[in-house]
Amino acid sequence: MKLTQFVNIWLLFVTTVLAVQPFKKVWENTQYSRVIDVGKSFVKERHDIQVTNIDSEPAIQYLFGLPKHMSPDATLVVAIYATKDGKRALLKPQKIPVQDEDLTYFDLKFPYPIAPGSTFEFILSFMITNQMVPYPEHIPMEKTQVIKLNTYAYPLTSYDTISYSLDIANTKSVTELNLDDLPILFEKVENERSVSFVASDLIEGNTVYDFTFTYPRNLPLTYINYLQRDLWVSHWSNTLQLEEYYELTNHGAKLDKGFSRSKYMTESIANKPHHAITALRIPFDHSKALQYDSIYYVDKVGNVSTSQYYENELIIRPRFPIFGGWNYNFTIGWDYKLDQFVKQQDDEYIITTKILDGIQDSTYDKVNFTIYLPEGAELLDYALPFAVAEPTITNQYSYLDVESGHLKVTFEFENLVDEMKNLSIVIRYKYTTYAMLHKPLHAAFYIFLALMGLYVLKKIDLSIKPNEKSDKIESEEVEIIDKDEKSEN
Template structure:
C-alpha cells in the first residue's frame, strides 16, 4: 500500500513538472508583433515573430502557444514564411498533446534546421470567432453599437520576448477597459486607423493577462447557425445545380424595447450603416458561368422579389430588418456550367473541384453540411479537403428517373468557418463510364415500354361483367328472348286481371 502511494506521489510530481515545463526553451523572440484586426464580424490576428535559436544544436521546431479559452473558437491557424525566392509559403503545424491550464500548444515545423545563434522570421495567422460581445447588450434602435473584445495583452509564446508590440486595427472610438495595472507595462500610441502598444521591458514566456477594449461597429454580426449546401452533378445537361439553405442570426446588440416600424422609417435607418441586417450580399466566383435565369430566392413564406443579381453578386433584402438576437432563414439556388467545375482525367474518371461555400459576405458559419450528388452509377475514387474534417458519409438518394441505387451522395461536415475561407476548394475524383451514362435512359425507356405494353395487354382483356344462368353465360340473343318472354308474360297477367 505504501509503495502504491509513493508511486502515485512521484507520478503527480512528474505530471505537474510536465504541465509547467512541457519542453525546453530553445528559442528566444527577439521581435514579436501582434496585430488584431476587428474590421470584420470575426477577429483576425497576425503574429510576426523573429525567433533566435539559443540552443547549442540546430532546431527545426517552434512551439506556439494559444490561450486555452480560444481552443474551440479558432477557425484557422496558419504558419507562413518567405522562401529563398521571396514567395510566401506555408509551414506545417500540429497540435501538441500537452496538458496546461492556460495554453494550448502547437508545433510549428520550419522548412530546414536553424543553426545556433541564427534567426528565422515567420508569422502565424489566426481567425477567431465568437470574440465580440455587445457592450451594453441592449441599446435603443437608433444608437450606435459598441462591441467589447478581450485578448491576451502579451505574446502567445512560451519563450521570452525582448521586443513586443500590440496593435488594434480598424477600431473606431477605441477605449480601454483595464481594472488593474499591467505587470509588464505597455506604452500606447494612437495612429490614424489603429492603436499601437509597445512594451517597455522584456516579457517572460507564457505571460497571460486579459486585455479588454471597446469600439464602435455600425454593422451587424452576421452569424450563420446552419448552412446546408447541395450540389447536383448532371452529365446529360452539362450543368451543376446548387441549392443553399441558410439559418441566420444577428449576434449584435439587441433592442432595449419593442421594434417600431414608424420610428425605423422616421430615423431613416435603412438609408445608413446600421447594426441591423437589412441586406445580405452573396458574391459568386467571377471565373464561373452562372445561368442567371435559373436564380431563385425563397424563405418560409414563399418567393421574395426584393433581391437583385448584379456583377456576379446576389443582394438579398429580408422581409424585415434583422436586429440583434433575431433570426431569419431562406433558400437560394442556381445552375452553373458543369465544364467550369469538372475535368475529365481519362475515359472513365472525372475530377470535380468546387468551393467549400460561396457564402454571405462578412459572416461566420457554425455548422456547414455540404452534400454532393453524383450521377447514378458513379463510383467514388478519392477526395481531397483543404483542412481536416470528420469522415465523410457515403450514401444513395433517389431523384427523378432513378431506378437502381439512386444518386451517389457524399456528405461533408465543417464548423467554425468564415467567409474569407470560401475560396478553399474540395476535390472529388469519381468514375463514370459511357455505359453508365446511357444505362439510365435505356433502363427508363425499357420500363416505360413495359408499362405501355402492360397497358396495351390490359386493354385487350375484356373485364366487363355479364349475366349467367345455372353457371352458364347467357348470350345477348338468349337474354333478349328471355326479356321478351318476360314482357309478354307480364302483359298476359295484366289482361287476366
C-alpha cells in the same frame, strides 16, 4: 513485461518529453509584431515574428500558445515563410498534449534546422470566432453599437521578446479597460485606421495577462447557426445544381425596448450603417458562368421579391430588419454548367468546387456539405484543405432513379468563416459509360412496359353489353304475357 504495459510506459515517456523539451528557451523573439483585425464579425490575427536561435545547437521546433477559451474557436491556424527563391510556403502548426490550465499549445516545425545565432522569419495567422460581445448587451435602436473584445496582451511563448508591438486594425477608436493593470507598459499611438500599442521593455517568456478593450462597430454580427449546402451533379444535362438552406442569428446588440416600425422609418435608420441586418450579400465565383435565370430565393412564407442579382452578387433583403438575438432562415438555389467544374479521364471524373460561396462577413457554426453523384457512380477519393471527419456515404432517390439512387456524400464542417470561400474540395469518382446508359435504358424500358400495358388495356373490351340470346327470350316472354292478357280480356 506485457506489450500493453510497454506501450503505456512509452506513451508516458513521449508525453513527458513533449511537455518539457519544447519549453526550453532555445529561441529569442527578436521582433514580434501582432495585428488584431476587428473589421469583420470575427477576429483575424497576424503575427510577424523574427526569432534567433540562442542555444548552442541547431533548433527546428517553435512553441506558441492560445488561451483555453479561444482555442476551440480558432480556425485555419497556419504559418507562412519565404523560401530561398522568394516564394511563399505553408507550415501547419499542430496541437501538442501538454497539460495546462490556461493555455493550449501548438508545435510549429520549421522547414530546416536553424543554426545557433541565426535568425528565421515567419508569419503566423489564424481567425477566432465567437469573441466579439456587444457592450452593453441591450441598447436603443438608434444608438451606436460598441463591441468588447477580451484577448491577451503579450506573446504566448516561453521565449523572451525583445521588441513587441500590438496593432488593433480597422478601427479608429479603442478604449482599454485594464491597461493600467498590465506589468509592462504600452505606449499608445492612434493612427488613421488603427490603434497601436508598443511595449516599452523586454517581455519575459510565459508572461500571460489578459487585455480587454472596446471599440465602436455599428454593423451586425451575422452568425450562421446551420448551413445545408447541396450540390447535384447531372452528366446528362451537363448541370451542377446548388441549393443552400440557411439558419442565421444576429449576435449584435439587442434592443432595450420593443421594435417600433414608425421610428425605424421616420429616422431613416435603414439608410445608414446599423447593427441590424437589413441586407445579405452573397458573392459568387467570378471565374464561373452562372445561369442567371436559374436563381431563386425563398423563405418559409414563400417566394420573396426583395432580392437582386448584380455583378455576380446576390443581394437579399429580409422581410424585416434582424436585430440582435433575432433569427431568420431562407433557401437559395442556382445552376452552373457542369463542364466548368469537372475534368474527365476515361471513366474517372474529378470535380473541384468551393466549400462555401458564403454570406459576406459571417461566421458558420455548422456546415453540412453534401454532393449528390449520379446513380451508379463510385467514390474513389477526396481532398480537403484541412482535416475533418470521414464523410458519410449513403444513397438518395431522385427523379427517374431505378435502383440504388444517387450516391450521397456528406461532409460536416464546424467553425468556418466567409473568408474560407476560396478553399476548395476535390472529389474523384468513377462513372462508366454503362452506368450512364443504364439509367435511361431502364427508364425507357419501364416507360415501354407502361405504354404496352396501356395498349393492351385499350384492346380489351371492358364495356357491359346485353346478351342477344337473353334479349330474344325476354322479348318472347313479353309477347306470351301480352297474348295471355288479351285472351283474358
